[in-house]
Amino acid sequence: MTSTLTSIYILGKKYEVPADATIMGAMEYAGYKLVRGCGCRHGFCGACAVVYRIKDKRELRVALACHTQVADGMYIATIPFFPFIKQIYDINDVRPNEQIMMRLYPEIYSCIGCNACTKACPQELPTMQYIAHAQRAEYAEAAKKSFPCVMCGICSARCPAGISHPQVGVLCRRLYGKYIAKATPGLAERVMAIESGDFEAEFDAVMSGSLAEIKEKYNTREIEE
Secondary structure (H helix, E strand, O other): OOOOEEEEEEOOEEEEEEOOOEHHHHHHHOOOOOOOOOOOOOOOOOOOEEEEEEOOOOOOEEEEOOOOEOOOOEEEEEOOOOOOOOOOOOHHHOOOOHHHHHHHOHHHHHOOOOOHHHHHOOOOOOHHHHHHHHHOOOHHHHHHHHOOOOOOOHHHHOOOOOOOHHHHHHHHHHHHHHHHOOOOHHHHHHHHHHHOOOOHHHHHHHHOOOHHHHHHHHHOOOOOO
């Protein structure tokens, strides 16, 4: 059975593509060879952010191409990345206080509370909330709320204050891991065991399986909170 086709525009050129395709799938169906901005291929890595709008609608939208279905009259444009400011620092030279945010990312104090960052996040993370925690030097909470971020940059692209939300989140998680989180001796012991070769047999057993078996192990693995 032939899939129903719909009309979309990629960089201004019209194409007929399957109506149930993702933006990424539609671009490849149209003949585009994606060698950048495709990352994990239908996982969730944040590499495939695109800009689009629907015909006769004024709103400009942003999304991840691998998770967004095409719509009739969709105009799609790609850019290399959504830029945001990345400050350089040595984690050993900074401390988890308010001054570090004021020095490295002072723009967070210009947040107007519009919540555009949260609304734009493809993972529905509480982006504005973790920025508020960062403002108050509540780095444990900021680290927790920003942890799933894949740094696609869509939030920053929508921010009128020019906040680099993903980089602020990274700094919060580094400060938390370096100075606030409790020591985990079990982790250090496990790393030593791995380095000494204690798990080589288990690694070999996993890698000798088929791709389907490896996927099954991954998808059914136990995930700690």
